[in-house]
Amino acid sequence: MRAAKRRAATADRALSRGSAASRSRRAAAPELLERVRRGDQGAVSRALTMVTDEYSGYEAVTRAFFPYHGGSRTIGLCGSPGSGKSSLVNALVARVRKDAETVAVLAVDPSSAYTGGAFLGDRIRVQEHALDEGVFFRSLATRGMVGGLNETIFAAIHVLQAYEAAKGKRGFDWIFIETVGTGQDEVEIVDVVDTVVCVTAPYQGDEFQAMKAGTMEIADVFAVNKADLEEVDKAVANIRDAMSLGPDAEEGAWVVPVHAVSARTKKGVEELLGSIVDHGRHLEETGKLLERRKRQLRKELSLLISRLITRSTLDRVTERHIDLLLDKKSDPLTLGRKLIRGGA
Amino acid sequence: MRAAKRRAATADRALSRGSAASRSRRAAAPELLERVRRGDQGAVSRALTMVTDEYSGYEAVTRAFFPYHGGSRTIGLCGSPGSGKSSLVNALVARVRKDAETVAVLAVDPSSAYTGGAFLGDRIRVQEHALDEGVFFRSLATRGMVGGLNETIFAAIHVLQAYEAAKGKRGFDWIFIETVGTGQDEVEIVDVVDTVVCVTAPYQGDEFQAMKAGTMEIADVFAVNKADLEEVDKAVANIRDAMSLGPDAEEGAWVVPVHAVSARTKKGVEELLGSIVDHGRHLEETGKLLERRKRQLRKELSLLISRLITRSTLDRVTERHIDLLLDKKSDPLTLGRKLIRGGA
Numbered sequence: 001m002r003a004a005k006r007r008a009a010t011a012d013r014a015l016s017r018g019s020a021a022s023r024s025r026r027a028a029a030p031e032l033l034e035r036v037r038r039g040d041q042g043a044v045s046r047a048l049t050m051v052t053d054e055y056s057g058y059e060a061v062t063r064a065f066f067p068y069h070g071g072s073r074t075i076g077l078c079g080s081p082g083s084g085k086s087s088l089v090n091a092l093v094a095r096v097r098k099d100a101e102t103v104a105v106l107a108v109d110p111s112s113a114y115t116g117g118a119f120l121g122d123r124i125r126v127q128e129h130a131l132d133e134g135v136f137f138r139s140l141a142t143r144g145m146v147g148g149l150n151e152t153i154f155a156a157i158h159v160l161q162a163y164e165a166a167k168g169k170r171g172f173d174w175i176f177i178e179t180v181g182t183g184q185d186e187v188e189i190v191d192v193v194d195t196v197v198c199v200t201a202p203y204q205g206d207e208f209q210a211m212k213a214g215t216m217e218i219a220d221v222f223a224v225n226k227a228d229l230e231e232v233d234k235a236v237a238n239i240r241d242a243m244s245l246g247p248d249a250e251e252g253a254w255v256v257p258v259h260a261v262s263a264r265t266k267k268g269v270e271e272l273l274g275s276i277v278d279h280g281r282h283l284e285e286t287g288k289l290l291e292r293r294k295r296q297l298r299k300e301l302s303l304l305i306s307r308l309i310t311r312s313t314l315d316r317v318t319e320r321h322i323d324l325l326l327d328k329k330s331d332p333l334t335l336g337r338k339l340i341r342g343g344a
Numbered sequence: 345m346r347a348a349k350r351r352a353a354t355a356d357r358a359l360s361r362g363s364a365a366s367r368s369r370r371a372a373a374p375e376l377l378e379r380v381r382r383g384d385q386g387a388v389s390r391a392l393t394m395v396t397d398e399y400s401g402y403e404a405v406t407r408a409f410f411p412y413h414g415g416s417r418t419i420g421l422c423g424s425p426g427s428g429k430s431s432l433v434n435a436l437v438a439r440v441r442k443d444a445e446t447v448a449v450l451a452v453d454p455s456s457a458y459t460g461g462a463f464l465g466d467r468i469r470v471q472e473h474a475l476d477e478g479v480f481f482r483s484l485a486t487r488g489m490v491g492g493l494n495e496t497i498f499a500a501i502h503v504l505q506a507y508e509a510a511k512g513k514r515g516f517d518w519i520f521i522e523t524v525g526t527g528q529d530e531v532e533i534v535d536v537v538d539t540v541v542c543v544t545a546p547y548q549g550d551e552f553q554a555m556k557a558g559t560m561e562i563a564d565v566f567a568v569n570k571a572d573l574e575e576v577d578k579a580v581a582n583i584r585d586a587m588s589l590g591p592d593a594e595e596g597a598w599v600v601p602v603h604a605v606s607a608r609t610k611k612g613v614e615e616l617l618g619s620i621v622d623h624g625r626h627l628e629e630t631g632k633l634l635e636r637r638k639r640q641l642r643k644e645l646s647l648l649i650s651r652l653i654t655r656s657t658l659d660r661v662t663e664r665h666i667d668l669l670l671d672k673k674s675d676p677l678t679l680g681r682k683l684i685r686g687g688a
Contacts, residue, residue: 059677066675151676187514297669297676298661305657305680310650312684317645325641331410332495332641337648 029060036065039133039164051155052140062155068162069154070293071171072104073280076189078179078218079199084225087263088199088272089176093135095266095273101173102134102165106156108149108179134166151303153177154296155193163165190218191299194292195279197221202235216242219256219277227260227267236260244284254282313339363506368552373404380409383508385478395499396484397580406499412506413498414637415515416448417624420533422523422562423543428569431607432543432616433520437479439610439617445517446478446509450500452493478510493532495647497521498640501536534562535643538636539623541616546579560586563600571604571611580604597628656685 035043050058079085098101161171179189198219224235239258257275261268281291316339324330379387394402423429439515440447505515542563566581583602601619605612627633660683668674
């Protein structure tokens with residue numbers, strides 16, 4: 001009896017002493033899931049840290065949350081730094097909350113690991129909605145997410161899909177994912193979300209950039225932000241022109257809307273959200289939603305396989321193999337193939 | 345006879361009609377290697393395109409060039425965008441050319457895929473040295489290189505190590521590799537090159553950033569660029585302070601030099617190159633060069649193995665597997681493991 005008490009006290013101390021990260025390592029997956037399901041935002045935070053930073057036990061947590069996939073509308077926001085993505089997301093969040101819809105925002109921003117900027121931004125955002133259990137902000141500035149998206153973005157989404165976002169409401173109605181906007185993640189986001197919104201600002205010359213980077217191909221909706229600037233009409237016209245150069249639209253195909261918006265004055269935000277909703281309806285009515293959901297699962301599985309393989313393979317390389325290469329007695333392709341077959 | 349002639353004419357037409365890329369697909373590996381060895385910069389370009397974009401036939405090309413590894417001093421330049429890495433590299437190139445040393449620059453810059461900036465930059469750089477066979481510039485803005493480095497960076501280096509950089513000189517004396525400076529490639533470069541030079545600019549607050557991002561741990565030499573600005577002394581002092589907080593230096597250990605440089609006025613460039621040369625000597629004298637070369641080969645082999653396995657596993661993912669996930673009858677971790685084992 002005394003021993004049990006002592007163990008409990010030790011566990012308590014360990015819990016109160018540990019950092020959020022070390023505590024999360026101790027929380028068992030079923031308990032964490034239960035807390036998230038009951039609407040505990042602290043548990044959501046811990047679960048996100050576990051699945052994206054891959055703390056020990058993350059596999060059990062990842063598995064526990066996976067069955068909740070598919071419950072939210074996921075929206076990806078791409079656009080280069082300076083396009084005003086974050087402000088626009090804030091405006092969209094405020095707008096959907098007016099309709100009592102629930103929303104989570106994941107910002108995939110490696111730069112925050114450098115400057116602490118995103119963290120500060122998060123705190124300001126979080127404070128704005130501090131007492132609102134229907135809103136959740138989080139930036140994923142983890143090792144895993146630097147340099148393109150990886151499979152943990154999906155694990156993070158599943159956590160949010162299990163959360164009781166409002167009384168009796170499983171998962172957030174909306175999950176917005178802000179990409180960093182500098183590289184591969186821009187293009188990869190199309191395999192992660194239902195709807196891609198590309199944000200540009202008129203003075204960035206992004207109407208040109210959009211075409212170059214392939215965002216033209218992945219955009220379901222275009223937003224030209226900072227519509228309080230004069231150049232916006234020209235930018236909107238440029239993008240519409242560029243879009244019309246694409247292949248002829250089939251009967252019933254989705255025509256990408258181009259909106260002038262201002263995160264500052266809120267001009268056009270209503271119409272932008274309208275187009276996002278319309279796109280969701282279009283996906284459902286045409287059966288394309290199922291297609292996209294399958295594509296997302298394929299991407300999740302593929303990224304995970306790559307990760308698992310990379311980890312296990314490196315263990316097989318020994319000093320002797322390196323010496324073979326150093327002495328030019330073999331080359332990496334030949335040796336690599338042998339190692340994969342289990343030889344060498 | 346006529347048939348043979350016709351075939352030859354057809355081949356000629358195909359050759360003159362095709363793009364550089366499609367022509368490179370037709371060039372056999374031994375011929376391409378021979379041309380590179382003879383000092384044909386066009387052949388270097390084609391070989392680089394083949395090995396980094398993985399055109400068909402790239403395996404033979406990669407194998408053909410591998411034995412040339414180890415012939416050049418490789419220098420990685422990290423630093424965030426805006427630190428002035430490119431200008432500094434240009435200044436270093438001009439400096440080493442004064443000593444009749446040969447130099448190649450590989451810029452790993454995904455942003456160039458967006459703005460065309462790097463391409464333009466390349467052309468300006470290339471024009472400056474257009475008739476100089478001892479200099480070669482190339483940006484690798486390929487699919488493969490976006491979002492972190494991959495094994496093709498090594499293949500690219502081996503191509504440059506086979507090139508006759510000057511009469512009778514096999515491989516460039518120097519290979520500079522400019523990272524994009526936004527994420528993972530910053531840290532990975534340490535496994536690719538002999539010497540890592542971290543570039544920072546005083547107004548970027550990078551002395552702090554350097555510590556956060558782990559560049560402090562990988563830097564062999566620090567360059568505080570834009571030394572024509574006033575804040576430079578403070579930045580140099582900050583970095584030196586931060587470095588001195590690290591573990592106590594062992595006897596004979598390398599003490600990371602911190603240089604104030606100006607790519608514009610060339611101030612400090614001489615001293616920076618001096619430190620790079622010193623570091624190379626230090627590596628040789630302490631036997632650490634061999635260690636680093638082995639680490640590079642290990643990284644090359646590991647990255648290649650991951651790529652090979654990942655490719656073959658992804659081929660095994662079928663519609664049925666996706667349906668299992670969609671119906672929540674399995675989860676990606678469980679299914680992924682099965683697929684890797686060859687089951688499922």
